Amino acid sequence: MSTLEVNKITPVSGGTTVQVGESGDTINIPAGATIANAGTSTGFGITAANFRPNVNPLIINGDMAMAQRNTSVTGITDDGYKLCDRWYEYLSSLGTYTFAQEAQTSGNAFDNGFRTAFRIDCTTADASPSASDEFWWGMKFEGQDLQLIKKGTSNAQKLTLAFWVKSNKTGVGQVNFRDTDNSRMCSGTYTISVANTWEHKIINIAADTTGAFTNDNAESLQIQWYLDSGSNYEGGATPTAWEADSAGDRNASGNLNIGDNTANDWSITGIQLEVGEYTSSTIPPFQHESFGDNLFRCQRYYFRTPVLQNQVFATGFSSNSTTGRGLFENYQVMRSAPSISKSSGTDFAVHQAASSTQTTGLDFYYMTNKTSLWYATVSSGLTEGNGALLIDDGGANAYIEGSAEL
Amino acid sequence: MINTVKKLNVDGVFSNTYVLTLENGNTLYVPLDEANTDYQNILQWVADGNTIQEAD
Numbered sequence: 155m156s157t158l159e160v161n162k163i164t165p166v167s168g169g170t171t172v173q174v175g176e177s178g179d180t181i182n183i184p185a186g187a188t189i190a191n192a193g194t195s196t197g198f199g200i201t202a203a204n205f206r207p208n209v210n211p212l213i214i215n216g217d218m219a220m221a222q223r224n225t226s227v228t229g230i231t232d233d234g235y236k237l238c239d240r241w242y243e244y245l246s247s248l249g250t251y252t253f254a255q256e257a258q259t260s261g262n263a264f265d266n267g268f269r270t271a272f273r274i275d276c277t278t279a280d281a282s283p284s285a286s287d288e289f290w291w292g293m294k295f296e297g298q299d300l301q302l303i304k305k306g307t308s309n310a311q312k313l314t315l316a317f318w319v320k321s322n323k324t325g326v327g328q329v330n331f332r333d334t335d336n337s338r339m340c341s342g343t344y345t346i347s348v349a350n351t352w353e354h355k356i357i358n359i360a361a362d363t364t365g366a367f368t369n370d371n372a373e374s375l376q377i378q379w380y381l382d383s384g385s386n387y388e389g390g391a392t393p394t395a396w397e398a399d400s401a402g403d404r405n406a407s408g409n410l411n412i413g414d415n416t417a418n419d420w421s422i423t424g425i426q427l428e429v430g431e432y433t434s435s436t437i438p439p440f441q442h443e444s445f446g447d448n449l450f451r452c453q454r455y456y457f458r459t460p461v462l463q464n465q466v467f468a469t470g471f472s473s474n475s476t477t478g479r480g481l482f483e484n485y486q487v488m489r490s491a492p493s494i495s496k497s498s499g500t501d502f503a504v505h506q507a508a509s510s511t512q513t514t515g516l517d518f519y520y521m522t523n524k525t526s527l528w529y530a531t532v533s534s535g536l537t538e539g540n541g542a543l544l545i546d547d548g549g550a551n552a553y554i555e556g557s558a559e560l
Numbered sequence: 561m562i563n564t565v566k567k568l569n570v571d572g573v574f575s576n577t578y579v580l581t582l583e584n585g586n587t588l589y590v591p592l593d594e595a596n597t598d599y600q601n602i603l604q605w606v607a608d609g610n611t612i613q614e615a616d
Contacts, residue, residue, distance in 0.1 A: 371595055490595035493580075493588045519568055519575035521591040529570055559597060 207302045207429050211441045213293065214240045214451045216317075216425040218255060218270040222449075222458045223555075225255040228277070235559050238272050239452035240293055242559070248287040248382055249413035250278035256421060262352035263318040263423050267442060271318075271423035274381070274412065281414040287384040288405070289413055290330075291422075294560035296489065297335060297367040297374030302429060305333070306366030313359040314432040315377065316440075318424040319344065320352045321410065322417060328392055328408035329357050330378040332399060336365030340396040343407045354424075356434045362396035371489050373560040377427070380405040381420060382413040450486060455559045457485040463550040466543050467502070468528055472536035478504035478513075478544065479529045484556055487523050492556035494518040494526055501552035504530050505543040511535050512547045523558065562605045565590075569615035578602060578612065 165172050175181055183189065220239040227236045230251045233244045237253040245251070256273040258264040263271065274291065303311050315329065323346065330341045342357030367374040380387070383405040390402035397403070412418045426440050443451075459467060470480015484492065496502075496516060503510040511532040518526045528544055536542065546552040561583040568577040568589065576592040580602065590598040606612060 491591035491593035493590045493596060493598040495586060495588050517568060517570070517577075517579075518589040519570055519577040521577065521589065521593070526589075527570075527575075557598075558595075 206438065210447075210451070211443065212295075212299070212427040212429075213425050215448055216423075216440070217268055217442065217448075218272045218423050219445060220448050220452045221255045221270075222452065222456060224253075226253070228252045235456065235557070238270075239456060241272055241291065242294060243274075243289070243291045244378075245289050246287050247280070248283045248289045248384075249276055249280040251275060252277050258423070261320075262354070263320070264352075266318070266354075266424065267440070268318060268423045271320075271421045273419060273421040276413055276416050276418040279414055279416050279418075281411075283382065283384040283413065285384040285386045287382075288380070288387050289382040290378040290380045290404075292376055292378040294373045295375040295377075296371050296560065298369050298371060300367045300374055301369055303367070305362050306336075306364060308363055310361035310363045311429045312361045312431040314428045314430060314437060315342070315357040315359065316354065316424070316426050316428070316432075316434075316437050317422055318352050318354055319346060319420070319422050320350065321346050321412070321420045322349050323410055323412070323420075324349050325409045325411075326407050327410050328380045328405050330376070330380065330404055331359050332376045332378060333362070333365055333367070333374065333396075334376060335368045335374045337399040338362065338365050338396050339393060339399045339403065341392045341403065342394065343392055346410070354434065356432065356437060358431055360395050364396065378404070379422070380408045382411050383408070453484075453486040454489050456492075456555070456557050457488075458555040459553050461546075461550055461553050463546055464548055465546045465552070466505075467546075467552070467554055468544040470528065470542050470544065472504070472506060472538055472540055472542050474538050475534055475536050476532055477529070478506075478532070478536060478542040479527060480542065480544065482518065482526050482528045482544075482554070484524055484526075488556065488558040489523070489560070490558045491521040491523055492526075492558040494521060494554065494556050496554045497552050499530075501547055501549060502530060503545050503547035504532055504536060505545045506536055506540055509535070510545060510547065516544075518554075521556075526556075562601060562610070564613065565602055565605065565610070566613040567615040574615065 218238045252275045254273045256271045332339045344355035387405040390406040392407040468482040472478045499516040502513040513530045515531045517529045520527045563581045563583045566579045578590045580588045
């Protein structure tokens with residue numbers, strides 16, 4: 155290899171372009187070399203349009219790694235947040251299901267870095283749902299987290315949804331973006347081509363210059379994967395442009411009918427929502443978060459304390475011989491003041507000095523998005539004015555959970 | 561589905577908290593916060609003709 159040693163290469167007189175190599179050539183930059191930019195040069199192949207406008211993923215827990223509530227739930231017949239954090243399901247009289255956080259050990263999703271998936275198994279079928287029955291799975295978003303989409307303005311952005319999906323059934327599934335501030339919707343479809351095989355799907359969502367998302371901590375958007383439905387949600391047309399919400403369009407194209415047989419299952423993971431229009435070849439990589447970062451974001455909406463023998467939950471004091479009270483701190487600042495629930499009121503104890511006294515009752519009150527107060531009763535034995543701890547009574551059954559879900 | 565809703569008093573004063581029992585037996589302490597969806601459900605439950613119980 156010959157070496158050309160010069161300090162400057164310039165175009166021939168009258169020209170403005172210097173070419174290096176030919177089409178198809180590879181131009182190698184050695185390891186350790188630096189390409190310097192004086193600060194104003196452009197055209198390095200990376201422009202502002204290639205960068206996401208969001209720092210963190212718009213989807214929380216898209217890899218299904220976080221499951222504070224449960225990793226498996228059987229006998230599901232109603233709606234709620236049951237399994238992986240942030241993921242909600244609406245189910246109305248359309249079969250019975252088992253949900254599981256399914257470990258991945260092989261397959262296309264595993265090979266692309268996903269170790270967990272949300273799996274839905276039908277355990278009691280309903281092959282003839284009533285007209286108003288429906289089953290969808292998805293996520294709800296705060297309006298203040300969606301302002302970057304610029305919905306309802308002349309600069310409204312297109313969106314791209316990408317995900318890995320697998321089912322025993324082949325067919326078409328419909329996904330709806332429902333603007334709950336302005337009762338509007340826009341949808342797309344995906345096709346499961348090969349049964350029992352992870353497939354990567356892309357859905358493009360149009361920009362909407364009508365109806366801005368309210369800039370607050372309330373729900374503004376739902377993304378719904380329709381899994382089954384009665385006739386009220388069929389018969390229309392899948393809207394690929396934003397339109398006024400129409401029940402008959404919500405599952406107009408979907409034919410997966412996951413509830414029609416107990417052999418059916420549907421799994422999903424690797425969900426990402428990007429601002430902009432992308433294809434399967436241009437979609438940016440999934441933004442993998444650390445376990446800690448993912449947990450932090452999930453706990454804005456829900457936390458559950460670990461179950462550990464003699465665990466300390468909170469500090470406080472005794473206001474008389476039968477009452478302990480104090481401050482309980484949420485794990486994170488939450489979306490709103492949370493609803494608090496707990497294991498049995500007798501799973502706890504008030505610890506004072508060197509002894510613990512089992513509680514006969516435990517209440518929570520004056521909840522804010524940061525703290526709440528606890529009020530425990532015992533049969534006797536506390537010393538008024540002394541410090542106290544709220545702890546597990548030794549049975550390793552006590553837990554406290556808070557929910558500020560949308 | 562909501563079964564009952566009762567105000568929670570502490571030291572004889574309403575604590576801005578409702579004790580909500582669900583038909584599945586679960587109990588929630590629900591804050592008086594309009595952004596809380598359980599509180600929104602209580603408001604709807606009342607609008608549907610149900611009554612919040614006074615504290616014990």
